[in-house]
């Protein structure tokens with residue numbers, strides 16, 4: 056097991072990569088603990104949960120709403136949760152996003168931690184303290200920056216995931232390589248088959264590299280004033296597609312990264328050969344690289360993006376494999392490119 060630390064404004068977060076759900080008890084403080092999970096995680100792994108009351112939510116992005124948050128608040132009141140209660144989220148990105156938000160706001164904030172059960176949440180969603188929910192067509196519109204006390208990334212959770220969910224996680228791993236680590240990209244290219252079959256050594260290295268890279272960025276820019284914006288590479292189009300089509304986050308980000316690479320090429324920042332390399336890698340990882348949505352609908356969805364400022368949007372371009380830059384892009388340019 057390896058531990059990576061992130062020092063946030065509100066405290067230190069420990070990310071334990073390679074630790075197991077069955078050991079979570081040793082990280083829990085000696086106070087009342089309440090678990091938040093979803094129905095699928097509870098069905099598969101509930102027997103290993105520590106002995107504590109469990110609040111179970113549904114699955115899918117549609118559940119990431121203020122209505123779910125309100126329902127959980129009421130359950131917490133019924134369970135007698137007070138300011139000393141510790142909240143433990145056990146699940147993927149949606150469970151972690153909701154749990155972190157609920158814990159950070161109930162009674163103005165309780166202590167919390169996560170056991171991260173999907174590849175996507177281990178390499179991205181559970182790390183960095185972005186917690187929140189969607190509001191209507193607006194993705195992650197209401198939320199907070201607040202670091203969990205700990206995150207457990209349990210490799211034994213991964214083999215129970217459907218292949219599609221594994222591919223979703225690879226989109227965020229590739230993103231990390233593309234924005235800041237060319238060696239990581241080359242490593243994935245050399246190990247695609249092993250990665251897809253969840254080879255223990257390859258996955259451990261990719262999860263750890265991703266967590267270290269993201270933790271470093273978050274440590275330097277927790278509230279996304281500058282460098283952290285790079286973690287949004289591929290997410291402008293990605294979030295729009297996710298909202299429009301309901302496709303999985305990783306799939307949408309994969310298409311978004313291909314488009315962002317192409318936009319980078321058209322601005323003269325990236326070679327055509329690099330664009331093709333990115334496309335081939337995502338395709339090999341069984342991720343989609345194109346879509347059929349109309350530019351009008353996409354533009355409409357992008358207008359609802361949090362990165363919008365007036366007539367511009369903060370956009371992440373690549374200026375090489377493993378190198379990125381954040382620049383403003385006007386909606387006029389974006390429409391032309393689309």
Ligand SMILES: O=C(O)C(=O)C[C@@H](O)[C@H](O)[C@H](O)COP(=O)(O)O
Pocket residue numbers: 179180182183185194195227279283286287290361
């Ligand atoms: O942690 C971040 O910062 C990221 O941007 C990581 C993204 O991969 C992640 O999907 C994040 O939740 C998106 O945040 P948002 O602020 O664009 O909603």
